[in-house]
Amino acid sequence: MSDTATPRAEAVIDLGSIRHNVALLAGRAAGSGAATMAVVKADGYGHGAVPVARAALDAGATWLGACSAAEAIALREAGIDARILSWLDTADTDLAPAIAAGVDVSVSSAAELARVAAAAGRVGGVAEVHLKIDTGLSRNGCPPALWPDLVAAAAAEPRVRIAAVWSHLACADEPGHPSIDAQAARFAEAYATATAAGLSPLRHLANSAATLTRPDLHLDLVRVGIAMYGLNPVPQKEDLRPVMTFRSAVALCKRIAAGESVSYGHTWTADVATTLALVPVGYADGVPRTLSGRMDVWLGGRRRPVAGRVCMDQLVVDCGGDEPEPGSEVVLFGTGAAGEPTAREWADTIGTIDYEIVTGMFRPRVRRRYVGEGVR
Numbered sequence: 001m002s003d004t005a006t007p008r009a010e011a012v013i014d015l016g017s018i019r020h021n022v023a024l025l026a027g028r029a030a031g032s033g034a035a036t037m038a039v040v041k042a043d044g045y046g047h048g049a050v051p052v053a054r055a056a057l058d059a060g061a062t063w064l065g066a067c068s069a070a071e072a073i074a075l076r077e078a079g080i081d082a083r084i085l086s087w088l089d090t091a092d093t094d095l096a097p098a099i100a101a102g103v104d105v106s107v108s109s110a111a112e113l114a115r116v117a118a119a120a121g122r123v124g125g126v127a128e129v130h131l132k133i134d135t136g137l138s139r140n141g142c143p144p145a146l147w148p149d150l151v152a153a154a155a156a157e158p159r160v161r162i163a164a165v166w167s168h169l170a171c172a173d174e175p176g177h178p179s180i181d182a183q184a185a186r187f188a189e190a191y192a193t194a195t196a197a198g199l200s201p202l203r204h205l206a207n208s209a210a211t212l213t214r215p216d217l218h219l220d221l222v223r224v225g226i227a228m229y230g231l232n233p234v235p236q237k238e239d240l241r242p243v244m245t246f247r248s249a250v251a252l253c254k255r256i257a258a259g260e261s262v263s264y265g266h267t268w269t270a271d272v273a274t275t276l277a278l279v280p281v282g283y284a285d286g287v288p289r290t291l292s293g294r295m296d297v298w299l300g301g302r303r304r305p306v307a308g309r310v311c312m313d314q315l316v317v318d319c320g321g322d323e324p325e326p327g328s329e330v331v332l333f334g335t336g337a338a339g340e341p342t343a344r345e346w347a348d349t350i351g352t353i354d355y356e357i358v359t360g361m362f363r364p365r366v367r368r369r370y371v372g373e374g375v376r
């Protein structure tokens with residue numbers, strides 16, 4: 001096998017689209033006086049954290065968001081010196097390397113504050129801390145009842161600097177949901193506690209959906225994830241460009257007679273003689289098996305149905321009277337601009353969200369290729 005062979009499963013990442021989407025989102029944020037954090041957790045939602053981060057910083061983001069200290073340190077090791085916030089690790093994770101690397105860390109409890117302060121002490125520095133208030137998501141974040149004590153303890157701790165107060169919304173993708181205003185009100189109250197303690201940290205609350213629909217909640221910084229990848233989390237139309245195209249190529253083409261059945265379980269039977277194209281991608285490459293019998297691919301300039309079950313490494317396309325050449329491109333999902341399926345269509349079909357589809361491409365068998373403006 002040579003490196004120039006067509007990959008079986010390839011995620012093409014258009015960094016020009018990252019730049020377009022970030023410019024749109026950062027423009028909205030700047031309209032409210034807010035800065036933009038590009039969230040690149042889970043290896044950039046399956047798109048590759050480092051290339052996405054660089055394109056996002058070029059296009060107007062000034063912060064990066066990472067789930068863990070390890071993700072944040074990987075960005076630093078790639079030479080990225082932008083401000084980075086890391087928000088969730090296990091209780092025994094050593095945060096000293098992240099603090100030494102100038103990564104901001106989140107704190108939700110007195111115990112976390114003590115661990116961060118101890119880690120800062122070990123590296124002889126001061127940790128930049130974002131105090132997280134739980135305004136109603138009930139995930140991480142400090143419960144309101146414990147907040148005044150946490151703020152007081154943080155303010156009195158010389159090894160931390162309180163850079164921000166922040167929280168996360170539960171239902172921002174449903175504009176008008178009453179929880180959004182309820183969370184915003186709790187957030188304002190929590191922030192007032194911090195200012196009353198003599199602090200003046202940044203405030204951040206909005207994810208992609210709130211960035212698109214609630215300029216009043218942009219505050220000082222917005223944290224955009226999914227919309228940067230071109231997937232729209234809100235009902236209204238937005239000029240976002242899907243960044244990932246998932247493609248393969250026909251490996252083999254053959255005729256079968258009427259009455260022949262296809263793939264495991266023989267769930268599909270040809271009612272007339274037809275041509276089948278074998279495509280070497282399957283559920284080990286991120287094609288959900290639950291799409292069996294419920295998906296099309298884009299092949300030879302049109303949509304064609306997948307016949308029978310999606311297997312671990314392969315699927316079979318019914319090409320009717322057409323006989324695509326082996327090597328012909330097969331688009332599993334893309335931008336939708338030409339009529340090809342999209343990640344959103346897969347998600348809607350199987351009852352999930354497009355976040356899970358693209359993040360599911362974060363796997364060793366899927367090769368990534370970067371195209372577009374901003375490639376380095």
Ligand SMILES: *Cc1c(COP(=O)(O)O)cnc(C)c1O
Pocket residue numbers: 039041087168206207208209223224225226227233
């Ligand atoms: C993932 C995440 C985001 C980004 O959310 P999107 O809906 O993808 O914009 C923002 N903030 C936090 C804390 C997150 O975990």
